[in-house]
Amino acid sequence: MKNSYKHIIGVMSGTSLDGIDIAYVKINNANNYTFEILNATTVSYTNEWKLALKEGFHLKGEELTKLDADYGIFLGGIIQKFIDENSIKTIDFIASHGHTIYHNPAKNYTLQIGNGPYITAITGIKTICNFRSQDIALGGQGAPLVPIGDQLLFSEYDYCLNLGGFSNISMNENNQRIAYDICPVNIVLNHYVASLNMEYDDKGIIAASGKIDLTLLNELNSLSFYTNEKPKSLGYEFIVETIFPIINKYKLEIKDILRTFVEHVAMQIAKKTTSDATKKMLISGGGVYNTFLINRLQSYTKTQLVIPSDTIINYKEALVFALLGFLKDEGKNNCLKSVTGASKDHSSGVVYEF
Secondary structure: OOOOEEEEEEEEEOOOOOOEEEEEEEEEOOOOOEEEEEEEEEEOOOHHHHHHHHHHHHOOHHHHHHHHHHHHHHHHHHHHHHHHHOOOOOOOEEEEOOEEEEEEHHHOEEEEEOOHHHHHHHHOOOEEEOOOHHHHHOOOOOOOOOHHHHHHHOOOOOEEEEEOOEEEEEEEEOOEEEEEEEEEOHHHHHHHHHHHOOOOOHHHHHHHOOOOOHHHHHHHHOOHHHHOOOOOOOOHHHHHHHHHHHHHOOOOOHHHHHHHHHHHHHHHHHHOOOOOOOOEEEEEOHHHHOHHHHHHHHHHOOOEEEOOOHHHHHHHHHHHHHHHHHHHHOOOOOEOHHHHOOOOOEOOOEEEOO
């Protein structure tokens, strides 16, 4: 008989290149799903890795294959170091998201590099990865995948919002879970603040000092993606092909770009929820620390914005990928057609073990 609980290492790398989140968690499904985050850390990328992953979008063939292998070896090494430093003895498996290079469901492909074989070879531990490809093969968006975790682990909230490289939201609607990407966030803000030799705009202080360019704001808000039918998801392609060209043609100061884009993000998120003081929205992801963004969002909605503990803010996605691995390991569905638009609910992920 299988245990009702499993010890799992969840691994997540986001598009904003903040670093690799690693969480050692215990998940129990004896009576509903509960969790404990036992140890967690974020491994920051070196400048070399940041550049390599950013440039991965432009690589072809052999170079991209090598980056995939190198990144897998890198992941295996830092996971093993995490295990050693925390003297972790009990691990059922590792659940790794990998790092997204391409995501274009409209053209039937997605790519997360640095996946399982290398991690398994280095750690000697079963690894579950590649959670998105099967969903796209079934006609889905391959994203977002976190909503199953919102439904099973954070059901007390009316909305679950993640502010990472992109913002995405999940909620119950007509007795089923729905979710979708809303708009870019940190992947754009961090790009422009990098020209000031900064990794991010701490607390949104620079954005707060700028002025809104209404013409740019209106153009961003009028993008067709925001009125597209759900399900829908975003990838780096949207940033390169659409967002950057629009912003760059205005030739604004960095502070004004940040100020305008923060307003854009706040407006787009607020449009996707009911302004209701009786409802609660859980917010996680690095964007939570952009105080100015949170304040601008609150100015557009009466919904209670709930900021959880730092552990949940920083490691919720790593936790949820551990849950996705748990469900895959149990042969249970971890991708919902109501979320991704796939032809059916399914159990996604590829398992590597000796």
